[in-house]
Amino acid sequence: MPSTLSATISASNLTILNGQPTTAGYVMEAPLSVLLRNAAGDADVNSPTGAEFPNCTTVTKQRFANLRFSEQMGFEFQPPNWKYDLTTGAKGTPQSQATLGWIYQSESGFYNADFPSVNNLNKAGLADSGTRLQATFSGLPSGATIYVSTVAMTYTNGVPVPNPDGVEQARLTGSAAGAFAPVAATDTLDGIPVAALAITQGNASAVWEILSGNGSSVPGNIDIPVWISFPGNGVGVGTAHVTMGFAPVSTITTNSETAPIPRFTAQSQTLPLLTILDSCPASQYLVTTSPAFLPIVVDGQPYTSPKSFPWQPGTTHTVSVANAVAAGNGTRQLFLGWNDAGALSHTIAVPPSPTAYVASFKTQFLLDLKILPTAGGTVTLTPPTSDGYYDPQTKVEISASPNPLYGFAGYSGDISETLNSTSLKLSTPRSVTVTFVRAGPVSSTVGVTPASGAGSYRSFQAVYEGSQGAGSLTWVQLLFAAAPDGGGQPFCFVHYDVKAGQMWLYSDVYGFFAGPVAPGQNSAALQGSSCAVEPTYSRVSLDGAWLTFEPFLLFKVPGAKRVYLRERDDAGVDSGWVQRGTWDQQAVGSPVTFINPATSEGTGTYFELNFTTMPAPALYSAPLGWKQFLIAADSDGGGQPFCFVHYDTAAGQFWMYSSDVGFFIGPVAPGSASTALDTSACTLYTAGATYTNSLYTQILSLPIELKAPMKGVKKLYTRYLDPLMTDSGFVEMGWYRIP
Structure with missing residues (x-):
């Protein structure tokens, strides 16, 4: 081959014989997110009843929902090797996958029917099928017709x-298994080609095949609008559901040179699709609040009031609300x-006649009281x-009593x-x-x-x-920041506990x-992210009423700060x-x-790596971090054998990848x-x-x-x-020729 090929394979229960060809069948596990969205495609439908329809009137070809399939890792929507005509489904020629330097994240990668048969280069590994997505509908009402878009949509x-193109x-397609067979549109609704699904005892199914990706590793979405028709004045039914997930194209998972290999395991999730309410004539049961639009919970499911339910008389249900509901702004x-x-x-x-269950609430206002200082x-x-x-219009009397040594201001x-x-009202x-x-x-x-x-x-003093001498101080603090609250930027916050004689630093990396x-x-x-304290050179002294705190600080990031x-x-x-000062922080230099x-060249030698540090040797020489040495064609290995040594400074141990x-x-x-520490x-x-x-x-x-x-010229990297x-990343330092 004209270029070096690098592959990473993980497998279990697979015997590899050196020098012998091995064929493996496998199943990929990949996450897939599915959602039911509203007809406009701009909000999720989270109700346990899905979209709701009254049984009063006839519904004709109404778009009511959108099925969304979403990649989670950016590679679930894999296209087939073939190019298909989106309208006719006609198969074109296979795409060449012999492009140098291209990374193929595809189970059918490196397949081309026009390749020679040597080394099975022309054998198919799922070359005829892209990822398939399936929606199975259940519990559909009698007399209903359901329509789905034949192609993926974008909402504007x-x-x-x-x-x-580019999306x-x-x-x-006709089924979850077998060759790609595009289903012809039976109608055009809202300007969209749709197909009416065959419904058998309330069940129907639809499968879509991915024909092209979005051309990047960014996770994408497949949106499929859904329409429904059903006759009016029927009997309300329970909730219909839709089960969404992958549609495997094959069930073969054993070793085979020719069998198509399933792309993903058969993952799926069932969601509430729609409910036709028994609401004509008035037979609904209402659960609501006064005032309206507060949260309620019915049979363990959350809703926003008011909410009606097509319950059967004699059945039992649980209703609940929170004792207090925040309405914002106190x-x-x-x-x-x-x-x-x-x-x-x-x-x-549930009684035999329509009933409303109402939870009453009253409005209250917050009196936000602050005492400065709290010890005062x-x-x-x-x-x-x-x-x-307090309840509205409550008159509150307020009386302040100072503690000893304090006065009321x-x-x-x-x-x-x-x-x-x-007082105030x-x-x-x-x-x-x-x-x-x-x-x-x-x-x-003081300053x-x-x-x-x-x-x-x-070092800063x-x-x-x-007030009663330096020993009467509990703690002192020093802050380098854009504002007292940090100002949304990295900050350096040092705390000294006077009684314990100990320093602390607030780490904005860890949050404590x-x-x-x-x-x-x-x-x-x-x-922290902004600075480090070198305790070896830090000092504290007490002299009469004054305490002098002298932390030695190293700054990691540049920026103008207030002190x-x-x-x-x-x-x-x-x-x-x-505020007692200002300081223009500059980032401390990294080790040289x-x-x-x-x-040089040869089959081996003593390599000496020298790391020179300034200006805080005690801190820099602390047993923390690690050091690495890489001999390779490139910093990522370059697809060739490499030698990678790791030294754990904290543990004092060598490792080798x-x-x-x-x-x-x-x-x-x-x-x-x-x-x-020996590799090939x-x-x-x-x-x-x-x-x-x-x-x-x-x-x-x-x-x-x-x-x-390792034969050839390799680069030398340190990290x-x-x-x-501070992670230096791999830095090229020289080269070495191995004969």
Whole structure:
């Protein structure tokens, strides 16, 4: 062949004999999402009854639903090898699959009927069929006719039109198995070619075959509109359903050179399609709320009120509502009771005549009360409330009482008052803030040094003052951010627990504080996406009323930031965020990598990988991350044998990826005599392999033997994940010729 062929195969219970041809039949498992959507194709139908029709009037060829089949991984909708005429179904010539450099994600890949018979190149592996999708309808009402689109649709402003070129093409075919046999349209509805399905005892089926994909790996959709006709004044029936899924073209899964191979397993999902309600004359039973449009649950299924049901007299059903329903913006609806005096959730026995079951609610408004600081005092509300909600027009008396060492400063928000006692009426949701102030010395932030500048790393001196001495501070904080709330950008947030003498860093990567780590301790634990703390060079000192916190920070991302300080003391006084400076963050440099030899030839040598780090050797030399060495035609292997060595810095162990078995083999410690790291491409002699970690430099020495499959010129790549969690990706460092 003119180019190298690379394939990845996973199989079970399959014996591979070296040098012997092996033919395998297989079934693929692939996820398929199915939905029932409304007639406009712009919303899902989630009701347990599907689309609802009254039995009062005749329905004639009404579009009421859309069947949607959706890829989940971007490869489920596979076309056949042949090109078909979408109208006539005539088969064209097979598509050539001998294009160099093309990746074929198809079970029929590399098949062409015009290829020579040598090596079975002309044998079919599902070459005549694309992926097939099936919809099976059940429980259809007597006298009904159901129509489906013969081709896939795209909806624009609620109107379906046949898919254009470049979008998935599908065609209604005669059956789930056998050759492609397009079904001719029996009618045109809404400008769409449709076919009426044969219904037998309320059941019908339709199958569509994928004829072309969307030309990308982006998951696509197949939309099929559905129409129905049925006579009026009939008897209401139960809910009809539709089962949607793959339609296998063959059931053969054994080894075969000629049998078509099923593309996917027969997955399916059953959805409610439609219900014809027994509503003429008035015989419905209604479950609703006052006010309307609140959520209800009937027989375990959620609905929005009002909702009617074609129940039979004498049957029993369960109805329920929530005790409180949020209506947004500080408003809620609180349950009062059912008109049949039933409990919040209760069972009803259906009477012989139409009946409405009504759950009544009342509106309540929220009084959002804030106390600043929380340690400053207490607030009494009359009448009291357990959750802040009151009935409309309730007059609420508010009384503020400061704690010792505090004074009352006033009310703000929907009240502006300096007297301790006041009142307001809840005609709408209200918000009130009660503020207390410390009487006497107050703890406060002092400043940060440097107060401005730029750089990728340095020590910052943040100074805080305690009202009763530095020891009266509970904690202090330092924040580098666009705004106190982060401003939607990466931020650096360092916390120092004064009582415990420990540092923490809020990790926006994991969503919680990392730590604790004491200043002066050697650790790489305090990291986020924006920065890392080097504890070895971090210090804390207390001098009278002042506490100086000096974290050594390394910045990972660039950007202009404001510098905020915050503190809290033992009396509960919280300064809040106070801006004390600005800093133009620059990203700290990555380790510099060298390799020796960078260019050479032979069947093996000692390769030395040198990683030089600055400016925080203690952090960079922490036993975290990994280092990798790749000898290959390209960074992805280039479809040729390769030698891939991995060193786990944290565990101090070597691994080697073996394409012979498809996973990493190992681990083996440096200096250990072992033959474990051996593949058909290369061998790492671990007895002579070493890893040294000095203040600024980490060195890997790798004695490697390169074997015959590696023959030719190969590139040398290094890659690392450093203690700052920076992944360098594969970087080409040189070449090596294997004779």
